[in-house]
Amino acid sequence: MKGLKKQRRIQVIIVAAVALLLSTALIGYALRDGINYFRSPSQVVETPPAPGEVFRIGGLVEEGTLKRGQxxxxxxxxxxxxxxxxxxxxxxxxxxxxxxxxxVGTGSYVNGTFEATEILAKHDETYMPKEVVDALKEQGVYQPADGS
Known part of the structure; x- marks a missing residue:
């Protein structure tokens, strides 16, 4: 009788572990397209992303480069x-x-150009997305708006 209870417990634990692994795998599979990784322009130039990969890029809009088309x-x-x-x-x-x-823009890198599907801009005079601030600090060019 004791052997049967022990065997039943082991079976339940194995089934629970398999169910947990399967559910985790299914959740990961379902979310794979919903995850957009952030990259700085330096990271994009150093290691270009795979074709069709959707990611976010952030930084400063370079002076003199903004051109409006048709x-x-x-x-x-x-x-x-x-x-x-x-x-x-x-x-x-x-x-x-x-x-x-x-x-910060969301889109993909095609033939050396980032094709954005969404553009987000700062919402007040001092705000900048954390990822952009971190990337600018890493490059040594970040200057806080309030002078601190």
């Missing part, structure tokens, strides 16, 4: 002080978007 088409370069990546975007930009301002 309709809602816009091109500009984003930089972190170490490298610069050309960006194209078709759509309506946030009101506070401009040259020298912080931005």
């Amino acid at each position: 309709g809602e088409s816009i091109t500009f370069n984003v930089t972190d002080g170490g490298a610069s990546v050309p960006v194209t975007f078709t759509g309506i930009l946030p009101d506070l978007f401009g040259e020298g301002q912080g931005m």
Whole structure:
């Protein structure tokens, strides 16, 4: 009788472990397309992402590179002080978007150009996304707006 209880417990533990592993694998598989990794322009230039990979890029809009095309088409370069990546975007930009301002874009890297599907800009005079601040600090070009 004791052997049967012990065997039953082991079976239950094995089934629970397999169910946990299977559910974790299914969740990971379902989320694989929903995860967008952040990269700085220097990281994109050093190790270009795989074709079709969706990721986020952030930095400052490089001065003198913002060009508006026909309709809602816009091109500009984003930089972190170490490298610069050309960006194209078709759509309506946030009101506070401009040259020298912080931005984060979501999209993919195609033939040496980041094709953005979404552009986010800072929302007030002092805000900049944490990833952008970290990338700029790493390059040694970050200057806080408040002087601290």
